[in-house]
Amino acid sequence: MALSLTVNGEKRTLEVDGDTPLLWVIRDELGLKGTKFGCGAGLCGACTVHLDGQPVRSCSTPVDLASGKSVTTIEGLASRGDLHPLQKAWVEHGVPQCGYCQSGQIMSAAYLLKHNPAAEREDIVAALSGNLCRCGTYSKIIAAVESVASGESVDREGA
Secondary structure (H helix, E strand, O other): OEEEEEEOOEEEEEEOOOOOEHHHHHHHHOOOOOOOOOOOOOOOOOOEEEEOOEEEEHHHOEHHHOOOOEEEOHHHHOEOOEOOHHHHHHHHOOOOOOOOOHHHHHHHHHHHHHHOOOOOHHHHHHHHOOOOOOOOOHHHHHHHHHHHHHOOOOOOOOO
């Protein structure tokens, strides 16, 4: 089945089964490896991407639901070769451990900050509550998002 969708600003037409999870289209068909497979049931948040600006779990979203829509992956957050402010904050705060949950965490945080640029700790904790971190770096994750929300450590452009 031919499906068209826009991924990170680029219109793509693919021949895939409509029931194929969006995650596998992103990773296997498009070669974008930043979005991770975690649980396969939409529970851990590792596979979070934005579909028409809304965060979705790509492991449990059939690609036919993305047909004609815009998908943004972790690779699409950077603009003009510059990291997104959240990606910069992740580095500044030493967030990555194994890195497995990071793209999903960042995608959830990017959605929050787009809609609530001055989010406070409680907002951040609530917004990221569906994203699990196997390494337990929650305090660093929250600190990184807080730094972007407060404008402390990085340029907030693009948040």
